[in-house]
Amino acid sequence: xxxxxxxxxxxxxxxxxxxxxxxxxxxxxxxxxxxxxxxxxxxxxxxxxxxxxxxxxxxxxxxxxxxxxxxxxxxxxxxxxxxxxxxxxxxxxxxxxxxxxxxxxxxxxxxxxxxx
Amino acid sequence: xxxxxxxxxxxxxxxxxxxxxxxxxxxxxxxxxxxxxxxxxxxxxxxxxxxxxxxxxxxxxxxxxxxxxxxxxxxxxxxxxxxxxxxxxxxxxxxxxxxxxxxxxxxxxxx
Numbered sequence: 059x060x061x062x063x064x065x066x067x068x069x070x071x072x073x074x075x076x077x078x079x080x081x082x083x084x085x086x087x088x089x090x091x092x093x094x095x096x097x098x099x100x101x102x103x104x105x106x107x108x109x110x111x112x113x114x115x116x117x118x119x120x121x122x123x124x125x126x127x128x129x130x131x132x133x134x135x136x137x138x139x140x141x142x143x144x145x146x147x148x149x150x151x152x153x154x155x156x157x158x159x160x161x162x163x164x165x166x167x168x169x170x171x172x173x174x
Numbered sequence: 175x176x177x178x179x180x181x182x183x184x185x186x187x188x189x190x191x192x193x194x195x196x197x198x199x200x201x202x203x204x205x206x207x208x209x210x211x212x213x214x215x216x217x218x219x220x221x222x223x224x225x226x227x228x229x230x231x232x233x234x235x236x237x238x239x240x241x242x243x244x245x246x247x248x249x250x251x252x253x254x255x256x257x258x259x260x261x262x263x264x265x266x267x268x269x270x271x272x273x274x275x276x277x278x279x280x281x282x283x284x285x
Contacts, residue, residue, distance in 0.1 A: 099280075101277045102263075165218045
């Protein structure tokens with residue numbers, strides 16, 4: 059079946075560092091990719107939606123300059139957490155859909171980000 | 175307001191027993207309802223997806239039901255195994271495309 063790969067699976071870094079997370083669709087072309095954030099014992103919260111070749115659409119309250127999203131190809135989207143601080147520590151999950159505007163079926167395995 | 179509520183919040187059962195998880199939603203318009211399993215530290219994995227016209231759908235030992243009139247869904251797990259320990263998330267898709275996530279039920283299966 060369709061697979062979404064996320065890398066890295068875990069990042070530990072110092073405050074002020076910028077961290078890039080990659081999300082790849084391995085066996086299908088993902089016209090739309092979604093980035094979620096999940097705090098402990100809470101459900102996934104959508105941060106932004108990115109369509110290949112266009113700017114990402116951010117959810118209310120999500121800083122676009124803080125969380126940079128690039129969806130440069132049909133198989134790759136990246137999320138960069140700029141100048142990360144401890145409050146940015148969280149579990150970040152991407153998902154991908156093969157059909158533009160339709161909801162994702164396939165989630166990545168997540169990236170655990172810990173900012174010291 | 176579009177909401178998805180799940181119960182119970184957490185559940186402990188013995189290996190081999192059956193259990194049923196509940197999901198109530200107030201999402202309109204409705205497109206489909208999905209159940210996901212999320213192991214600790216992993217991404218969600220789809221178990222079932224049901225549209226408005228479907229009442230039940232099975233995937234191995236997992237059986238989901240949907241009552242679109244009462245806006246309720248359940249996920250029944252038969253003959254539980256230790257590997258079933260995970261969070262189970264009910265997700266309702268609204269039109270236009272938007273996923274509404276439940277807060278999940280944390281299931282623990284003990285030997």
